[in-house]
Amino acid sequence: MPAHDHDHHxxxxxxxxxxxxxxxxxxxxxxxxxxVDRAAxxxxxxxxxxxxxxxxxxxxxxxxxxxxxxxxRLLNNxxxxxxxxxxxxxxxxxxxxLENSPSVHNLVxxxxxxxxxxPILGLPPVWYRSAPYRSRSVIDPRGVLREFGLDLPxxxxxxxxDSTAEVRYLVLPERPAGTEKMTEEExxxxxxxxxxxxxxxxxxxPGVRV
Amino acid sequence: MNGIHDMGGMxxxxxxxxxENEPVFHQPWEGRVFAMNRAIGAWRKWNIDAGRYGIELLPxxxxxxxxxxxxxxTRNLELLVKSGLVTREEMETGEPAPGSQKATPPLNAAAxxxxxxxxxxxxxxxxxxKARFDLGQQVRARNMNPVGxxxxxxxxxxxxxxxxxRHGIFVFPDTNAHFLGEQPQHLYSVRFTARELWGEDASxxxxxxxxxxxxxxxHA
Numbered sequence: 001m002p003a004h005d006h007d008h009h010x011x012x013x014x015x016x017x018x019x020x021x022x023x024x025x026x027x028x029x030x031x032x033x034x035x036v037d038r039a040a041x042x043x044x045x046x047x048x049x050x051x052x053x054x055x056x057x058x059x060x061x062x063x064x065x066x067x068x069x070x071x072x073r074l075l076n077n078x079x080x081x082x083x084x085x086x087x088x089x090x091x092x093x094x095x096x097x098l099e100n101s102p103s104v105h106n107l108v109x110x111x112x113x114x115x116x117x118x119p120i121l122g123l124p125p126v127w128y129r130s131a132p133y134r135s136r137s138v139i140d141p142r143g144v145l146r147e148f149g150l151d152l153p154x155x156x157x158x159x160x161x162d163s164t165a166e167v168r169y170l171v172l173p174e175r176p177a178g179t180e181k182m183t184e185e186e187x188x189x190x191x192x193x194x195x196x197x198x199x200x201x202x203x204x205x206p207g208v209r210v
Numbered sequence: 211m212n213g214i215h216d217m218g219g220m221x222x223x224x225x226x227x228x229x230e231n232e233p234v235f236h237q238p239w240e241g242r243v244f245a246m247n248r249a250i251g252a253w254r255k256w257n258i259d260a261g262r263y264g265i266e267l268l269p270x271x272x273x274x275x276x277x278x279x280x281x282x283x284t285r286n287l288e289l290l291v292k293s294g295l296v297t298r299e300e301m302e303t304g305e306p307a308p309g310s311q312k313a314t315p316p317l318n319a320a321a322x323x324x325x326x327x328x329x330x331x332x333x334x335x336x337x338x339x340k341a342r343f344d345l346g347q348q349v350r351a352r353n354m355n356p357v358g359x360x361x362x363x364x365x366x367x368x369x370x371x372x373x374x375x376r377h378g379i380f381v382f383p384d385t386n387a388h389f390l391g392e393q394p395q396h397l398y399s400v401r402f403t404a405r406e407l408w409g410e411d412a413s414x415x416x417x418x419x420x421x422x423x424x425x426x427x428x429h430a
Contacts, residue, residue: 019280020239025304033306034313036249040322044245049234090328111218127228129278135220138418147226158416164361165397165421166332
């Protein structure tokens with residue numbers, strides 16, 4: 001796995017970068033003009049840093065794995081089924097769930113910008129919004145998956161979903177072998193963000209060989 | 211617009227750079243830009259499509275060089291001035307114009323905490339437009355090159371696919387981005403085989419599914 005390199009140099013400066021100063025100036029102006037409420041900004045940052053993230057999606061997937069009726073609802077009307085668990089809101093208004101199987105592998109991208117199902121996966125990682133992922137996922141999905149360490153056999157069908165509209169996609173990954181006795185909560189802990197984007201499979205639990 | 215943002219199918223962008231245990235925001239200012247974007251959006255002076263078009267208007271070299279939230283910040287500075295919420299002079303001095311009245315923010319902390327209350331509203335089921343295409347039908351994406359905003363990626367234009375899902379009636383970004391009306395219309399998921407898109411060297415099994423508004427499609 002490639003370590004994080006220093007390409008995102010403006011993300012790691014110690015002295016305030018130019019955008020940091022401009023952001024500060026803009027916030028002061030907007031607050032003074034009464035255009036934004038500083039407390040609302042704090043609330044939003046806190047929500048996306050601490051409350052809204054891939055653990056939400058993991059709970060949806062774990063429920064679908066243990067409850068066949070829930071899984072059916074999820075595949076038929078994802079927005080409603082996801083709302084049953086209390087998740088919804090901006091960038092998750094129109095959800096569609098794509099089921100992976102031994103013969104079909106789904107992968108989600110937004111080639112035009114960075115569309116991503118915020119309420120259940122949080123804000124996207126930098127690589128998802130980056131040019132390499134956005135450009136190559138549609139033309140070379142198998143190569144992209146190999147970069148993520150997933151080498152799919154030729155007889156598996158790869159389906160790439162390009163999120164060009166306001167529909168947001170969640171991949172329902174395969175439940176790994178060796179998890180038959182696990183509780184819903186234990187399963188949720190196993191489910192990764194990358195598996196729900198479709199760039200990985202859910203790893204088997206520690207100690208299980210596949 | 212045939213811009214740098216429409217990068218599906220390009221091959222020279224380098225390896226995918228992943229970061230272990232990536233923070234939601236790499237620096238505090240990124241979180242502030244994200245939150246300000248949501249908070250000023252609540253003024254409803256523009257819409258999500260106009261916002262996306264604002265990013266697409268960045269010069270290509272800037273688009274590739276800037277970090278994600280730097281693009282948002284630059285776009286928002288433009289939209290704030292264009293919409294009249296902030297004047298160019300206020301932006302330069304950093305102070306409200308003398309004698310200007312202080313407004314009341316539409317998004318307060320209580321509203322911000324009810325994130326579900328911040329849902330976007332993109333569907334127009336009441337429009338009751340008749341769907342031109344049925345499930346399973348063969349369609350061809352139009353060969354069009356508008357200079358404004360569009361969500362029809364270049365790599366799909368002129369290609370033949372089949373309708374696999376009907377999503378319902380949605381606001382049309384190509385007009386909405388330019389404040390020319392919502393023109394609600396059916397949205398479809400269209401499946402294109404990898405070979406149709408990329409030629410005979412592509413996998414015979416693989417495919418790309420693209421969400422497409424009715425105006426992007428013809429019968430094939």
